[in-house]
Amino acid sequence: MNALMAPRLVPFHSATARFQSGADTPRAFLEACIERITTLEPQIGAFVTLALDAARAAADESTQRYAAGKPLSAIDGMPVGIKDIIETSDMPTKMGSPIFETYQSWFDSASVSALREAGAVVVGKTVTTEFAATQPRGTRNPWDLERTPGGSSSGSAAGVGSGMISAGLGTQVVGSIIRPAAFCGVIGFKPSYGALNRGGSLDLLSQSCTGVLAASLGDAWLTAMAIALRVGGDPGHAPLAGPAAPPAAVKPKSVALLQTDGWEIATETAKAELMRAAEALRAAGITVITRADNADLEALERALPDAEPTTRLINAWEWRWPLNVFSRRDHAGLSQSVQERMVFMASLTAADYVKALQRREEIRALHARLLASADLTISITAPGAAPLGLGSTGNPIFVVPGSLLGVPVVTLPKLRDEGLPLGLQLIGYRGRDAELFGFAASINDIVPATV
């Protein structure tokens, strides 16, 4: 295990008062991040492209705005990383694929456009697995360089987890925000489906979301709201809604403890850690329900083994067009895993797809019924700590349900396995993202972190 153990985070929101008073500046904040990039990035590999000159110029402009008393937003000056499937006008977007090695889009994606309008300082493009799918691209976990940081938002997770940036954009269709956030000990936020505009991101699937990995709950909320306020949600969807400031803590009345079929393969420590969190909630007067004592939760648990195969089928069908045209351009440029996915997708019919969409709706309906019994659902984020090796980003069995359901999900870095971070996953209800943040703030106060 490597000496980077327990790396430092750089929460931003708590620093802005010092920018306003003149005690600190966004440029100085950025320079501290750049110092960590200089030291750590050669070992971690969180970035595909760095734009430090442009970041310094942006931080100087932000510094001037604070000096003039006119910051553009609550994240003016925040150093951020952009997952490299999200297009930027001033840097290539390589999609984690050699096919896109020289791809330079003309325009900023919706999320990047919004972040720049809000004054955020774009430090660079962060490593993604190939097309945000399964093939890793070498990023290491800042807690242990021999381990995966998780994926597909690998670079944003490792960058935030090692204090190189305060927040990074991620995307999730299976577990690509929550899993790496958990493995790297940071906050992860996957919003309700459609709540943040995905325009200009290779993020085309029907349960994919743009979201945020951040050093604090407040940073995650403010970054997401900065996007929603400027570019809205996906066309046809209500944008993320809620207060401009991070939602205040609201103690939930009841919490459902979700096992999923991953429970059988989870480590004893991981399971004990979740039970420890549940005990802390009970001790705070919150009702914790389990599948043993709630029929709706039991029905959901019995359906969840379908979450992964249903998601896999839906994703494969929806990848038909892009993968076929990528393959026509350069088949050898696709990884073995993508080539295998193409065989699977070619075997599917529209009827298979429509049936999978229906199954997804059934499972969503089962989950929606839980609202009568539980304010939110909690679980672990993975069967255990980040696996050793960089060949796999880990098992998605605990994170795919939140993706399939299209609901908001937050992970808190509260649990540990093998001395490494394991997230406490909080699953809310569709469109009630702000409410989930209020509960998350409360649970963040109630559950002590294992150190």
Next chain:
Amino acid sequence: MNALMAPRLVPFHSATARFQSGADTPRAFLEACIERITTLEPQIGAFVTLALDAARAAADESTQRYAAGKPLSAIDGMPVGIKDIIETSDMPTKMGSPIFETYQSWFDSASVSALREAGAVVVGKTVTTEFAATQPRGTRNPWDLERTPGGSSSGSAAGVGSGMISAGLGTQVVGSIIRPAAFCGVIGFKPSYGALNRGGSLDLLSQSCTGVLAASLGDAWLTAMAIALRVGGDPGHAPLAGPAAPPAAVKPKSVALLQTDGWEIATETAKAELMRAAEALRAAGITVITRADNADLEALERALPDAEPTTRLINAWEWRWPLNVFSRRDHAGLSQSVQERMVFMASLTAADYVKALQRREEIRALHARLLASADLTISITAPGAAPLGLGSTGNPIFVVPGSLLGVPVVTLPKLRDEGLPLGLQLIGYRGRDAELFGFAASINDIVPATV
């Protein structure tokens, strides 16, 4: 009025038997189209880019496949045009905007990828208004060169209407398929929302659809199905479904005659033409209901004045991100009408948008209730013939309801005003596109065309 009056169409489906027998070939079919392009295109201006060498090569390959008894699909060899907001790997996609004058995408859009897989012969990119919105780009109506062909799918309509291609891809968010198809005397088909994959098209709005303008009902159906079978619908949506061959005629039991608030400004001839069509349906034993005798239809009619402002608000909000980044690249490259739209969109809040989405759902629910009374709804497509001049693509008052409702719409070139084509618009129910084609085939037989 110009001598091109009553131009010839080139239906494709009826020709394939002769390809199979060897009596004709796709290459010869294409050459006849190219002859018309040579003669007519300098006057009409349907194309932004022509790819005649590539088209000839593709037609030769198709010819060989028919000779070998192995056509790839029912549209193998069909000469098609691609609206120039739909990306192509071998031609620029200029989006009707000087900002995109040199834009060359790396990949074929979903629809183009599917058409090529099906063996269609891509003749070129057809003129679109700027970003498929309102600013025309000079295409002339083949029936009268002094008149607009309608928009925004101007070039596909004029190209099909003058026999340069058998079918053209279009897109519609307000009236951009049905209106130009009607003004140019061709079949227009806007499918149910989501039924054809829009991937790779600047077609990002929540009621926008890819669709087809074609020389015959069969050509429209086969082209759309060729897309649906290969690349499906939009992510999360059931693809267009139905028989591989064009649906057989099915006589509807009852038809709702829709006036909309455009009725007051429609010409006497246009109204009389719709009444003539209604009489023909009645004479064939079909019940025709009107707002005077059906409360559900009256309720829908009373709501429809909201269709245009609701659509305009939704579109403006959804254009925020793309127009802002286009403007940052080259504000002067945007037309006056787009610059005005930007002022409107900047005035909108998320709450305005969510309210407009709700209003859209209310109107959709009112329409869905009509299913109990009417198999489909009919109306005129415009207040009258294509307006004189090329400065406007015409009034959308009769076509915006079908767009807002997200339902399948077909226009048949059955009516006339000022001796020019005016479409008979058939509006179906969401997801029941094949059923609408069956009714359309029957109505096409029942209602005589005015010549």
